[in-house]
Amino acid sequence: MADPLTKVPSLTRTLVATWRTLSQDLFDTYRPEQHYMRGPGPKWRAKHAPAALNRADPAMAASMTPAHA
Numbered sequence: 001m002a003d004p005l006t007k008v009p010s011l012t013r014t015l016v017a018t019w020r021t022l023s024q025d026l027f028d029t030y031r032p033e034q035h036y037m038r039g040p041g042p043k044w045r046a047k048h049a050p051a052a053l054n055r056a057d058p059a060m061a062a063s064m065t066p067a068h069a
Contacts, residue, residue, distance in 0.1 A: 009017075040048075
């Protein structure tokens, strides 16, 4: 039969688990908000900006399109 004391966490195990959790929470260097892309990037703007300019002002869009296109 299993020893009933193994089912109850010891003070040492509790302290170690608390220390590990606390140290991980305090010293974790991963911050997902620093890697989150905020808004469209330059490739998206290059692809979609001429279409938006064509609808707004065709003369301005013609002056902003590349010569080789």
